[in-house]
Amino acid sequence: GQTRPVTVVRLVTHGTVEERIVQRARDKIYLMQRTMEARGEGASGDTSEEGARHAEANRDWVQMQSLLISLRKCCNHPQLFGAWMGEVSQKLGEGVMESSGKLATLGALLDVLLPQGRRVVLFSGWTSMLDIIEVFLDERKIQYARLDGSTNRVQRQIDIKQFNAKGSRLQVFMCSTRAGGLGITLTSADTVVLYDSDFNPQADLQAMDRVHRI
Numbered sequence: 001g002q003t004r005p006v007t008v009v010r011l012v013t014h015g016t017v018e019e020r021i022v023q024r025a026r027d028k029i030y031l032m033q034r035t036m037e038a039r040g041e042g043a044s045g046d047t048s049e050e051g052a053r054h055a056e057a058n059r060d061w062v063q064m065q066s067l068l069i070s071l072r073k074c075c076n077h078p079q080l081f082g083a084w085m086g087e088v089s090q091k092l093g094e095g096v097m098e099s100s101g102k103l104a105t106l107g108a109l110l111d112v113l114l115p116q117g118r119r120v121v122l123f124s125g126w127t128s129m130l131d132i133i134e135v136f137l138d139e140r141k142i143q144y145a146r147l148d149g150s151t152n153r154v155q156r157q158i159d160i161k162q163f164n165a166k167g168s169r170l171q172v173f174m175c176s177t178r179a180g181g182l183g184i185t186l187t188s189a190d191t192v193v194l195y196d197s198d199f200n201p202q203a204d205l206q207a208m209d210r211v212h213r214i
Contacts, residue, residue: 119189148176
């Protein structure tokens with residue numbers, strides 16, 4: 001006889017899937033700038049001769065000429081401009097968390113969520129921002145795992161399995177938005193924190209779908 005192509009289609013009847021998923025709720029948190037963030041924002045718009053002269057002595061100034069990127073760094077954390085911003089923060093008596101309103105808000109959020117037994121997946125588009133958050137979590141002795149473009153496939157699967165395990169000690173799973181946006185399942189978590197939004201809104205939606213799925 002002749003062989004005919006066959007298409008297999010999975011049918012999902014109404015009420016068997018979507019009703020088992022908890023309704024997704026989204027919240028935006030607005031916050032005030034800290035001293036160091038305001039200073040960084042002012043510096044990023046300085047194209048004066050004084051700024052040009054400063055560029056000869058400080059290579060980081062060149063990196064601040066892209067206004068959009070600079071403002072995004074200001075919103076995330078002043079130390080994204082370079083380690084020298086940490087020295088400035090120390091002179092002002094500000095630590096890693098105190099110099100960033102967004103990181104301070106993240107700390108307050110975790111103080112509420114983690115004691116309730118909530119599991120958090122945290123996304124950022126900057127691996128350098130994940131480095132700063134890593135220091136912050138270490139200071140607070142919060143157990144976490146991290147996944148970004150440099151994480152090899154074996155370690156990736158180990159961390160995901162440990163995080164999803166029942167009674168896991170890992171409370172936070174950090175991901176870079178692009179590396180963690182596809183191919184992972186973290187359904188043991190019930191909270192997603194987008195520390196910063198991607199230029200492509202679809203990347204954020206894909207990131208949230210890592211948790212909000214069956």
